[in-house]
Amino acid sequence: MHRRRRHPRRQPDRRDQCATGVWTLKHDTAPLFDSLKQFVERDQAPFYSPGHKGGRTLDPWFRAHLADLDLNNLPDTDTLHCPEGPIADAEELIADAWGVGQSFILVQGSTSGNIAVALSALRPGEPVLVARNAHKSVLAGLVQVGARPIWLEPRWDARFGVAHGLDADVVERAFAESAAKALWVLHPTYYGTTGDIAALAELCRRYDAKLLVDGAHSPHFAFHPDLPTPGERSGAAATVQSVHKILSGLSQAAVLHVDPTQLDPATVRRALQLIQTTSPHFAIMASIDLARRQMMTDGREMLEATLDRARRTAGRLAAIPGLTVLRPDHLAGPGTGLHQLDETKLLVGTSTLDMDARDVVARLNAVHGVQPELSGTGHVLCISTIGNTEADMDRLVAGFDEVARRAGRRPEESHGMVADVLAVRPEPVLTPREAFFAGAESVRLSEAAGRIAAEAITPYPPGIPLVMPGERLDVEVLALLTALRDGGNPISASDPTMGFVKVVT
Template identity: 70%
Template structure:
């Protein structure tokens, strides 16, 4: 039993308060950046609007009043034929897409750097994924999208009912979605888009093509990541010629809470209003600010910033980019990206979204200011001077070809998830079937998926990653033991 003194503390609240009270420049989600872009009345009364399903307020699961009206306005704003409010982030949306568009044993092409919520959707639907490796960028150590030729060849080799893509990637790059949609139409398959980082695409012509108007049957977007939504605020857009509203509503009823937070829902409504009334102007400023900052960062010795010149053209997996995302290559500096991020935060009060192998990602939104940008540039300039240049610039990838491996699929993710399992030592796992995803960071792409065989080649790669102290997401991050199908 904890002591009375321990119970007088509130450790989570205390850590939140400490974080908020630090003076910092925010380059992470959510897009409102600490409430800067929220409606003032809404920001002041967030606790007061923490309400439940009252008669005056409508019900999310079967809306007939203001929620239904808000969803109609969302569809109109984004150019979709139907849209749905989500209160459990894009994770809930991706699971709903799987339950609406896929059936057990349906073959579906899936981009292998998909978010883990896509895997959750595959487990719940029972669909059979055909994993496609995304285009790899060794210069920055990130994965992009799928090429048109790759998808067309995969559909020619093995029929599928859908193609599920990431649009854009975490880092803001997109494949040629117009061409991919054409391939899907020609092959008679649905295009499904995890567009978590794309809610702003529809509101500015200098941003990448929006999936919801390019032919996708379903597009999921996190309003909170880039726009003025509270965390977990998201939307699902569907093309009703490909997916009908009752089917989607039925799926959402299975997975969404019956006690939705009205502040989250209202923040989506307000973000839509903000984009329609002033989104073009706000994004004009955001894009100019981001491009100016990218140019300043690129002038600092040892840094590279991903730009248009790094795209690989129509039909490729790196066709367009979101210029509001700053992907900053740090391989030329004499410190690793994690240490650089720590110094930015500790010394300069600058908080990026993440650090990978040889890169740092900063998410800029309508909530950032010129002062934020100056602090970011000044912080990088100071750190670059402190750590100096690396004698020999190294590629940003980890040196282990994770994407080059193609583990044999034996079971569907659903079969592997519900199978009897055992935990065995890594050296005893040869030829066993994985019951969990094992994901090295970088690149953040599962080396093995649930239902795939742990071959000698896969185990060699896992041992090499462990020996290199590469961070691993798995039930046992040390990889001393792995979870397999019994």
């Protein structure tokens, strides 16, 4: 996956030469602010998160007084770590709106929620089934707790070059072969696809295990029947959601829902007190409160309009020669990792265009003022939300049409050694925590045979780690990494060129 924000390091003129000939940095500049100001002032169609799309769906008074709301823990404002007033009231309303036993406000995104889930639901050395395409915050939680992950391969989709959810039969076999006490799933994936959450919840009940849901991209599921089944209403012990990704929350606005019959709320609060800042941004918290109010008063209607726009746009994009759009007719059925689809997400397949997806995104942005969320090998992801407009959709379609005509066609792209990556199962030797706290050194890839990885190594495609921290770099793994490197595949690691690899000393 190639995030849209990646770009070559620029070398702006931010130095002055004084009379002595010594160069000094120019402190009358503000490079980050200047870059943000330039980006915001451009006329563009936003197909990235956050969901409010530049403030379009924010409460007008709230938007005008953001700086005024940058407050501290005062008697009138309540305290996030030990809420007793308006924050506690807001959390009670959140739980009622999403239909759960108890909810917690998060100001450090779903990352803080996933780490809190690990600290609350898992124990050191305890086996837990985890989707291998889990977000890195899940890995962070495993490192902090010391639980022993049993990694499960998600369903691979060669048409779009993406991984979906977990097939239920894969999970059932893993439960039968292990003593796992929990299943941690991604629901939905970044691309809006889900496994059969009801089937997975039933497996957890059968094997007396907790269902933990990283639902960062699912805060809207509870508010419209045409969206996938909400994890928080399917028997999950804990569900984490990023309110900012899809709804009208400011960046880092998130919530953690728990079932108090499965997970002790006091234990969760204690975990959050360890993780979350003692100086939370009250505007972030207020944006969650307002997003909940918006969904409960106007959410059904707003999401209905969003789905209608997205469905019509998907049809228009799919009619452009060279493009494919992930749609409900691609679903694989109950029990599979491709069971349901969030149709507000527009996953556009570009594998038959004679242009790299990164170049597609670059041209959409530079020429058409259309900024997608990300590109990957053979696909572009556009996130549409309640904040997008018909004009945005028209620009998106017009932009893709021009880019597709300019690019021309080629035979459908092969994903090379993806099958080999998915088939390899490195031997787990240490838990991620043990690997993290062990000494580490960089060694040449050619000299790493038998060593234990101290880092995750993720080729794109498939965007699923080939190696996790604590797994052995055997001859088969090294041969595949070498082939991937020599074939020009992007690889996420401490050394993306794969000349060196971090290993445990």
